[in-house]
Amino acid sequence: MSNVSETAERSPETVGAAPDRRKGPSVLSRAATMFLKQREASVLAIAVVLFIYFSVTTHAFFSHGSFVNIAQYMAPYTIIGIGLVLLMVCGEIDLSVGFVWTLSPYAMHFFVDSGIPTFFAIVIAILLLAVVVGGVNGVVTTRFGVPSLITTLATGYIIFGYTLTVSNAEQINLPTASLGLGHWFGSEAWSEFIWATVLVLIFHVLLTRTRWGLYTVSVGGNLLGARESGIRVNKIKIGNFMMCSGLGALAGILEAFKNDIIDPSAGQLNVVLVALAGVVIGGTAMLGGSGTMIGLWLGMLVLGILEDGFNLRGISSNKYLIILGAAILVAMIANTYLTRLRNAGRLQRSGDTPAKGGEGGGAVIGQIAKL
């Protein structure tokens, strides 16, 4: 009897339910909306879930050694990922950054051999590669209109060939004079991670709170509009190519110190592809105009956790590649969907909160700090 009346009431109830729900969105759904408004939120959620999952199920995951593994895995990719985010936001890409990674420790070694103190040798190597490689990439791309995918493919091969030629494709030891400084540049367990994280924070501010960042977004979002507003679009692009090359050089030197060897098989195209995976999983679109440094950091953290967790469970690294590929696809589909929602204004309903757009990352940093 009561069952019957319930089913009879169900249809009018569903009609009445909609306005009810609209009257007062629950705290939970409002919190969910707030959360989803942050571009980085979904990656953060995935990182947390994976972290908890492996902590509970996998022996030795929750240990210092394992955390060092994660940190050392993600750090160099994060550093070149910063450059890739900058370029992708302004609508370009750089494949050559992995080959700059290969070349840079050889360049440092050369300068140390010529009698320059290690610290300055590192600075000179980074600046030189940034200006020369980034400059060529940027000028060829902007002035001659060659797509940056092609430009940097070509310069990548040139740099790689040059590296193999001058090094005879042989490993060399780090200059002994440099080893003392190595603690600051990657040979200490956490030093590379600290570099990566500090750089992410600096470049997050650059991208969201400075003119350079604003113009980078403008150039990638609406090239013609940016140019008509008087922004010097080529300068912005060339500058970002230079920063990307410089970051690649830094990553290469840090890795050489970490591995205690200068190796011609370091870097190359593979590191660019892994970094791109982190960039994309972090929520940076290929189309230009949007990207996030915090997302990149979280994206690389997700990959680091996966790699470390799989390792500890004895799952082969071959299977890790399958997961990596799937994660890229899922992230891209989710990002496209979320962007559409955001643009439709549905995720901006409570748009009166001050933390929106440029400053969105602040809340996320707080959330990371809690990790």
Add this chain to the structure above:
Amino acid sequence: MSTQPADDFTTATSDDILRVEHISKRYGAVTALVDVSLRLERGEVLGLIGDNGAGKSTLIKILCGFQQPTSGRIILNGEEVTFTSVTQARSAGIDVVYQDLALINQLTVYHNMFLNREPVRWPLLRNKVMRKQAQEHLDSMGIKTLRSVDVEVASLSGGQRQAIAVARSVFSDAKILLLDEPLAAMGVKEGAMILDIVREVKERGISVIIIAHNYGQVLEVCDRVNLLQGGKITYDKYARDTSVEELTNMVVAEYRKALEERQRAAS
């Protein structure tokens, strides 16, 4: 009686902020503009009306410095000027508002309003200052359609984007505003909002040229109307002396004439 561009042109007064004299534009064999002359009085709203292909876009591109005329002169505030770039025209006070070209979708409304003129306390942008000033400026122009200046432009409607684009030009101290099809693809309500903004712009003493091919609604705000047909100004009248019917007849008559000529040529 109705076609008297030359006569009207000679009545030009010294109060013209902008005069275009005998402008022609050829692209190779194609002639887009033939000896076009028009004048814009200080503080008036001029409707530049013409069907597709009449040469409206070419004229706008020349006025805003995007292209240079093949021959003819542009006189701004009584002095001859030549613009070789959009930036140059803009710094002279001539600003063009395209519906979609102008704004950066991925930036907030206030960043768009300040683009390339951002206040900075090195190295950081002064977002609070920008947000406040942008909001005040929009309020002062009576633009109340936005929920907040914090939203990304991508989430705005066509009318809102147009409103922001016009507001930005006013904000950047434009003296002459060229509005290219400001009501294109817009509903009646949004169109009315844009026309209100145009009235506000006029009230601030800014001279406006509105380019439109659908002139019914536009005529409401215009002081004067010029008709551009086949690359020539064929008609120049004060809006109070004309009507939508008359303009329509003009355009249709031109179409009929062209059709007859073509038939005659064919036979």
